[in-house]
Amino acid sequence: MLHLIGLGLADETDITVKGLEIVKKAERVYLESYTAILLVNQEKLEAFYGRSVIIADREMVESASDSILADADKVDVAFLVVGDPFGATTHTDLVLRARELNIPTNAVPNASIMTGIGCTGLQLYNFGQTISMVFFTDNWRPASWYDRIVENAAIGLHTLVLLDIKVKEPNLDMLARGKVIYEPPRYMSVAQCAQQMIEIDEERGKGVCGKDALAVGVARVGASDQKIVAGTLEQLSQADLGKPLHSLVLVGRNTHDLERDYLRAFAVEPATFDAAWEKARQQ
């Protein structure tokens, strides 16, 4: 059987008891390592599981899944996913390929940033569609997410923004010379995300995510050094939330006083927060 096991958000102890039991008895254990990361390294996971773990990068999962699925009709194979197993499209695809091979599958749910973001006090039923923000380059500034924000804002909903991570990206100069050298991993910060949102809002001009828009940045949700910062996008574009992973929420119009009361404790500056909150409500 192929078991997709959610690892939750922060460290090795965020796995469920059910998930850990499967890891301990599985024939092979893979760790998906390209859509998200835990805040602890492979060695720490392996020590905690008492098992060695095979790192599964994008290429292995998307192009060489046969090796992952080998014999999974006879033995238990554990495929570990940071967050919840169904957080990313690529895992749905892996289950489909297992089905084609008549391999039974089992998923062990866990916390995802999509619910972990509740740590901000923003109510989960008030969120619209989730968007992803990628690193802009000099000549590539994808902004289809802007239309999604406009849609969410029109019906008053919060928008969760998931921030880009780049792991195992080849250095393009070296690649041109025929050598595969990987860049160090990069993780987008709340500040970078806020800056990109402000830039695109200036270009597109709908005023949904400009400098004064109210947003919440989070870092290392679920960890003991979890950080939450509420403020305008301009304030967040200057905030330093420390180590990865970061996420951001753009606050919508449909708000509850309870959300304000909860979030205000994390404001960069309470007076600005109150003004931005009132403005967000009236949009």
Place this chain on the structure above:
Amino acid sequence: MLHLIGLGLADETDITVKGLEIVKKAERVYLESYTAILLVNQEKLEAFYGRSVIIADREMVESASDSILADADKVDVAFLVVGDPFGATTHTDLVLRARELNIPTNAVPNASIMTGIGCTGLQLYNFGQTISMVFFTDNWRPASWYDRIVENAAIGLHTLVLLDIKVKEPNLDMLARGKVIYEPPRYMSVAQCAQQMIEIDEERGKGVCGKDALAVGVARVGASDQKIVAGTLEQLSQADLGKPLHSLVLVGRNTHDLERDYLRAFAVEPATFDAAWEKARQQ
């Protein structure tokens, strides 16, 4: 410290290792018992934790929280919540009350139905705002959720529908005679929910959740007998998914072929499913 600990969705082994460690050492352990239930009973939880558990009903949490928070500035108090700790407004409120008393708080995230619903293959970033469906009575048929569905449908998003549970509801006839007798617990089924959606769509006439609308019913997500059924609301209004808890997703227009391929395996009847899928895409 007040620890809000998510229990996940199905059974006693869905708690995280981190959560379990806190439960084992906490001075008192409360189990919130009115917004959702696990699929195992209190005795099984207590045996697994090696601890006795105090059942916290709505009245205790909302009106007598002082007893829960007593001494929590000095000792560890664990407050267990089915799903994720921030899934329901009432828990945010409990943290606010702790803050007022200068009691530090800590949340241990876990799977929620809001991400567990990914087991359907529907992509989580394509969901709009979540709605709740309550049991209709002869003279009370609240339908503000209909406007939320219209909003989600207008921008092509799926809608997750959380179904009513009634636990510890007093019998009104007995109450009128001065006696408090509780009704047996009731849990809304996918069939009841589908039926109520069809009825309101007939009244309101926008065609967003009529008989032919495509939906997915789920039961006991995360359990070994988890069930997924895809079909029209009319088909689901006649489906029996067995024991609680049930949830439902109304499928939106923005779909990915991967979602169809995944979900089709759970169709009541593949031909009807294909027709309803095409219709959903073209709305």
